[in-house]
Structures are given as structure tokens and as C-alpha cells.
Amino acid sequence: MDSVKLTTATIANLPMEGLALDFSITTLQEVSILLLALVFALVPASVVYSILRRRHVPCNRFTLLIVGFALMLSISWVGQSWQLLHPDATWVVFTHVLTVIFGITLTLYLLPRLHQIFSLPSTNQLMLVNQVMQREINERKQAEATLKQLNEELEMRVEQRTIALQSTLLQLQGEMVERSEAEQALRDSESQLIDRNQQLEATLNELRLTQSQLVQSEKMSSLGQMVAGIAHEINNPINFIYGNLSHLRDYASTMLAVVNQYQTEVPTAHERIAEIIDPEEFEFIQQDFIHILASMDVGTGRIREIVRSLRNFSRLDEAEMKRADLHEGIDSTLMILTNRLKAAGSRPEIRIIKDYDQIVPLECYPGQLNQVFMNLLANAIDAIEEAQPAEPTIEIKTRCVGGASALDHRQWISISIRDNGLGMTPQTLAKLFDPFYTTKPVGKGTGLGLSISYQIIVDKHHGHLQCQSQRGEGTEFQIMLPVIAQEISLDQPETELLSA
Numbered sequence: 001m002d003s004v005k006l007t008t009a010t011i012a013n014l015p016m017e018g019l020a021l022d023f024s025i026t027t028l029q030e031v032s033i034l035l036l037a038l039v040f041a042l043v044p045a046s047v048v049y050s051i052l053r054r055r056h057v058p059c060n061r062f063t064l065l066i067v068g069f070a071l072m073l074s075i076s077w078v079g080q081s082w083q084l085l086h087p088d089a090t091w092v093v094f095t096h097v098l099t100v101i102f103g104i105t106l107t108l109y110l111l112p113r114l115h116q117i118f119s120l121p122s123t124n125q126l127m128l129v130n131q132v133m134q135r136e137i138n139e140r141k142q143a144e145a146t147l148k149q150l151n152e153e154l155e156m157r158v159e160q161r162t163i164a165l166q167s168t169l170l171q172l173q174g175e176m177v178e179r180s181e182a183e184q185a186l187r188d189s190e191s192q193l194i195d196r197n198q199q200l201e202a203t204l205n206e207l208r209l210t211q212s213q214l215v216q217s218e219k220m221s222s223l224g225q226m227v228a229g230i231a232h233e234i235n236n237p238i239n240f241i242y243g244n245l246s247h248l249r250d251y252a253s254t255m256l257a258v259v260n261q262y263q264t265e266v267p268t269a270h271e272r273i274a275e276i277i278d279p280e281e282f283e284f285i286q287q288d289f290i291h292i293l294a295s296m297d298v299g300t301g302r303i304r305e306i307v308r309s310l311r312n313f314s315r316l317d318e319a320e321m322k323r324a325d326l327h328e329g330i331d332s333t334l335m336i337l338t339n340r341l342k343a344a345g346s347r348p349e350i351r352i353i354k355d356y357d358q359i360v361p362l363e364c365y366p367g368q369l370n371q372v373f374m375n376l377l378a379n380a381i382d383a384i385e386e387a388q389p390a391e392p393t394i395e396i397k398t399r400c401v402g403g404a405s406a407l408d409h410r411q412w413i414s415i416s417i418r419d420n421g422l423g424m425t426p427q428t429l430a431k432l433f434d435p436f437y438t439t440k441p442v443g444k445g446t447g448l449g450l451s452i453s454y455q456i457i458v459d460k461h462h463g464h465l466q467c468q469s470q471r472g473e474g475t476e477f478q479i480m481l482p483v484i485a486q487e488i489s490l491d492q493p494e495t496e497l498l499s500a
Contacts (some may be wrong), residue, residue: 004076012482013403026084026469027241029084030081030084033077033078033080033081033084034077034081035072036073036076036077037073037075037077037078037081037367038074039074040070040071040074040077041069041071041074041075043066043069043070043071044062044067044071047063047067055221055433057203062109065109065278066106066107067101067105068102069099069102069103069106069373070209072095072098072099072102073093073099075099076092076095076096076099079091079092079095079096080092083235089368093262098324102135102284135292137301137370150168166284195274205435208435208436208476226448228319234303234307238300238303238304238307241296242297242300242301242304245293245296245297245300248293249293251291252289252290256286256289257288261284265477281371305335306335320363321363321364321365321372321457322363322366322367323361323362323363323364324362324364324366325361325362326359326369326398326413326415327356327359327398328361328366329366329369329370329373330373330396330415332376333374334371335344335378336374337374337377337378337381339454340378340381342380344385346388346394347384347385347388348390348391348392349392350392350393350394351383351393351394352393352396353393353394353395353396354396354397354427355395356396356397356398356401357400357402359398359399359400359413360400360411360413360483362413362481363482363483363484364461364481365456365460365461368456368460369456369458369461371452371453372453372456372457372479373426375449375450375453376417376453376477377394377417378420378449379449379450379475379479380417380419380475381394381419382421382440383419383421383422383423383474383475384419384420384421384422385500386422387420387421387422389420389421391420392419392420393419393420394417394418395417395418395419396415396416396417396418397415397416397417397418398413398415398416399413399414399416400412400414400416401413401414401415410482411482411483412480412481412482412483413480413481413482413483414478415478415479415480415481416476416478416479417477417479418475418476418477419474419475419476420474421474421475422465422472422474423469423470423471423472423473423474424469424471425471433449433450433451433454433465434451435447435448435451436448436451437451453465456470457479457481459480461482462478462482463481463482464478464479464480464481465477465478465479466478
């Protein structure tokens with residue numbers, strides 16, 4: 001290859017005829033080298049083409065060596081052609097080395113396998129194989145004849161069996177028709193029985209609910225009558241005491257003033273008077289008497305407030321719908337629950353946060369709404385006692401909002417009661433207003449408080465009652481009540497009103 005390389009200086013010293021001849025030889029040599037490179041490149045190209053055409057090509061070490069060797073030969077010949085024009089190309093030497101390595105590896109792979117490639121079977125081996133194949137052919141023919149005979153016998157048996165099965169099938173079809181008719185009649189009877197059972201179960205549940213509501217209503221009515229009676233009996237003597245305290249205070253002031261003036265006029269007390277009371281003790285009695293009157297005034301005032309709250313909560317004289325102040329009902333309920341709000345054991349006192357808005361009086365049944373407030377606040381206290389938070393709080397918020405849609409021009413009052421107790425799971429939240437559903441222990445809850453509250457708000461006042469709760473984050477009850485009671489569509493979404 002070195003004999004055909006031409007440098008620029010050599011070409012300049014050659015005559016024109018020799019230059020043309022060498023140029024032709026060099027061109028012919030380059031073309032031949034490129035053709036050889038193309039021939040060797042066809043080997044990996046044919047393998048790639050077969051793979052793309054999804055033809056089976058064995059992917060083993062021999063195939064990889066053949067493809068790699070042919071590819072390196074093609075690259076080596078291209079490098080040799082390139083070196084004719086660029087003698088300083090050093091990468092050609094690297095391709096030659098890789099070609100030699102591939103060739104040696106292929107040779108070492110083929111040497112142990114040459115006897116398998118060039119070995120041919122002998123005549124005796126071919127005759128033996130021929131005899132074996134002839135014997136297999138004869139056995140196959142005999143097997144085919146036997147199989148044909150068995151096939152004919154099988155067809156006859158299948159035909160006979162088919163006739164028997166057809167008659168049996170006709171008989172079974174008749175029986176299936178009769179059984180289908182009987183099953184249909186049974187299903188109809190069972191469906192009617194299920195409907196009757198469902199109706200009876202619904203009626204039974206309704207009767208149980210009605211009975212429980214009647215018992216609850218009777219209890220509340222009896223409790224209200226008892227509370228009203230006690231409040232009335234307490235109210236009369238307390239009013240008598242409270243009304244006479246001012247006169248007693250005036251009379252005591254007058255008498256003390258007379259005694260003081262007497263002591264001023266007569267500094268030396270008579271012996272009998274000195275025996276009755278000591279002067280220093282008399283001064284203490286004067287001061288303590290004033291404190292006693294003040295304590296009696298505070299105590300009777302407190303009792304009057306409790307009596308007023310009890311009478312306001314019972315509202316026996318307000319069975320019809322009338323305008324009432326919701327704040328007064330909530331405060332009366334809180335007054336009755338004061339004992340439960342106080343600290344008990346390890347639980348600190350429950351703090352009440354009131355966020356009252358200026359709301360207008362509401363057309364409602366005041367006594368029933370007080371019962372709703374009692375149920376919700378009692379449940380909030382129970383949840384706080386179970387959770388035992390570090391700072392137990394109940395937040396009560398009232399707002400006056402507008403209608404939820406352009407067609408609803410009425411005013412609504414929103415009452416929110418939120419606690420920081422345990423909260424509820426989604427399963428409990430889904431059954432919260434179902435009758436007789438309770439999570440409290442047996443004997444502590446009847447499961448009717450929230451159900452009755454829901455009926456009072458939704459059925460009696462055409463409002464909305466919704467609960468939002470997450471486990472560990474407390475519970476919030478939201479009540480929406482129309483300011484002016486009237487018939488409204490119960491299909492109106494609650495979330496629209498509550499979002500207002």
C-alpha cells in the first residue's frame with residue numbers, strides 16, 4: 001500500500017504522462033477499495049434488514065463475531081482509501097488493530113468446530129437412517145388405518161349417542177320450562193313477601209320513632225311543667241325577699257343612725273345596755289349587717305336570674321309560633337348548663353366564646369328551639385369531656401344573612417355551635433341524624449336528640465341543620481332559620497344557604 005502513496009513533491013517532479021497514469025491507477029485502487037468496503041458492509045446490513053423484516057436471525061456469539069468482523073473489514077478498507085489521500089490519518093491504524101482482534105477471535109471460535117462444519121455422514125449411516133425412516137413410515141400408515149377404523153366406529157357411536165341425547169334434551173327442556181314457571185312464581189311470591197316485610201319494617205320503625213318521640217315529648221313536657229312549677233314557687237318568695245330588701249336596708253340605716261346619734265348624745269351607756277352588748281362588738285355588727293344585706297341582695301338577684309332562665313327555657317305559655325330573641329334562648333340554655341361547664345376533676349372549666357351579631361327577632365317555636373340548643377350544647381360538652389383538651393372551648397356564633405339565590409329575598413339567621421372535642425369519623429357523620437343512632441355507652445344516650453333536633457329545624461321551621469366534623473379537630477353544627485316562617489322548598493341545597 002505504501003508503494004502507491006504519492007506525495008506532493010513526487011507528483012511535481014513526474015512528467016505529465018506518468019502523472020496521468022498514476023492518477024488513473026490511484027483512482028482505480030480507491031474505487032476497488034471502496035467496493036470491497038461496500039461488500040463487507042452488506043453483511044451487517046443484511047442482518048439488520050432481516051431483523052427489521054421480523055425474520056428469525058440467531059443471536060449468538062458466532063453471529064455477533066461475523067457481523068463485527070465484516071463491519072471492521074468494511075471500516076478498515078474505507079480507512080485505507082482515506083489514507084491514500086490523507087497519509088497522516090492515525091485512526092486507520094486503530095481500525096486495523098480492531099480488525100485483527102476480531103479476526104483472531106473468530107478464528108479461535110471456529111477452530112474447535114471445524115470438524116463439525118466439514119464432517120459428512122457415511123453411506124452406512126445414511127442407509128441406517130433410511131431404514132429407520134421407512135419403518136416409521138410403515139408404522140404411521142398402520143396407525144392411520146387403525147385411526148380411520150376407530151374414527152368410523154366413533155362416528156357411529158356419536159350418531160347413536162346424539163339421537164339418545166336429543167330425546168333426553170327434549171325431555172329436559174320440558175322439565176326446564178316447568179321448573180322455570182315454578183321459579184318465576186316463587187320469585188314473584190318472594191318479591192311480594194320482601195315488599196310486605198319492608199313495609200312492615202318501615203311501619204315498625206316509624207311506630208318506634210313515633211313512640212320514642214312521644215315519650216321524649218312527654219318527658220320534656222313533664223320536665224317543662226316541673227321546671228315552670230318550681231320556678232313559679234321559687235319566684236314568689238324570692239320576689240318577696242328581693243322586694244323587701246330595699247326597705248330593710250332603709251330601716252336598718254335609720255335605726256343605726258338613731259343608735260349612733262344616741263351614742264353621741266349619751267356617751268356613757270347604762271349598765272343594763274353595757275351588759276347586753278359591748279361597744280366594740282356593736283361596731284362590728286353595724287359593719288357586718290351592711291355586708292349581710294349586700295350578700296342577700298346579690299344572692300336573691302342570682303336566684304331571680306336562674307328562675308328567669310328556667311321560665312324562659314320551659315316556655316309553657318308559648319306553644320304557638322311567635323317572634324323570639326334567639327340570643328335569650330341560647331343564654332338561658334347556657335345558664336341551665338352552668339354546672340356542667342364548671343371544672344370537673346382534671347378537666348378545666350369550659351370557656352364559652354360568644355360572637356353574637358345584631359339579629360332581628362325570629363318567627364319560631366321558642367321552646368322547641370331551646371330544646372335544639374340544649375341537645376347541641378350537651379353533645380358538645382360530652383365530646384369535650386371525652387377528649388379532655390388543654391383549653392376546652394365552645395364557640396357560639398350568630399349571623400344575619402340574605403337568601404342564597406336571586407329568587408330568595410328573605411332574611412336568614414345562621415347559628416354556629418363549634419367545640420374542640422374529639423370530632424367524628426365519616427361513618428359516624430353519615431348516620432348522625434338517624435333515629436336511635438348513638439355512639440354513647442348504653443344508658444347514657446337514646447340516639448333521639450339529634451334526630452328530634454333535625455325534625456324541629458327542618459320540618460317545623462323549614463330551615464337547615466348541617467354538621468361538619470373531622471376526627472381530632474372538633475365538630476361544628478350549623479343551623480339556618482328563615483326570619484319569617486313560610487313554606488319553602490325542601491329541595492333547596494343546604495350548602496348554598498350555609499355558604500352564605
